[in-house]
Amino acid sequence: MSEQLTLPAEQRERNGKGASRELRRTGRVPAVIYGDKNTPLSVHVDEKSLAKMLSTGHFMNTIVMIDAGGKSHRTLPKDVQFHPVSSRPIHVDFLRIGEHSTVTVAIPVRFDNEEASPGLKRGGVLNVVQHEIELVCDAAEIPDELHIDLTGLDIGDSIHISNVTLPKGAKAAIDDRDFTIATLVAPSAMKSEEGDTATDAGDVPTVGEEGEAEGGDAAEGGNEG
Known part of the structure; x- marks a missing residue:
């Protein structure tokens, strides 16, 4: 079973592309927590901590406890967006789930x-x-x-x-x-050897056999003459 991870986060005061770019310049990654019939929560997390979790190879199927705003949220990562050139994470979606939810x-x-x-x-x-x-x-x-x-x-x-x-x-x-x-x-x-065997076992004559057959026919014609 995957080990549970803990990721500290801070609530985002502003949304939008400009605010997200500003966060990334300071080493933070914008994220959103949604689901479980609750209002989506916009947060940002430390890029280095996130990158370390991503390097485990099983981040996408691991429960991540996100501590934000004085409250702990049980989540499952659902999507990570990466920069097309640098491959740095630039946004994460987390699905809020119950302790024994079916996922x-x-x-x-x-x-x-x-x-x-x-x-x-x-x-x-x-x-x-x-x-x-x-x-x-x-x-x-x-x-x-x-x-x-x-x-x-x-x-x-x-x-x-x-x-x-x-x-x-x-x-x-x-x-x-x-x-x-x-x-x-x-x-x-x-496969190649099996193909060659199949050809050998067939009725297709080789070049030498064709020559012998033609030569035999010619000899028989000469005797008739």
């Missing part, structure tokens, strides 16, 4: 035990279709990542959502089909 979050997938996969040992390639899986779960039970065991996986096998053990109380946001997460495919060299 939809994108959880990264991690594959374990590659050495126990016969297909990978033979040179197969793991083709990942879903790098993240959207889960519906309790806000207090959000996992950092989903682990998928590759033990016994061979070339031609597929991993579907039904093969994954989800955390207790969680379910896939897509529930109308057994969608594919990854497949194990043959390497290009193996």
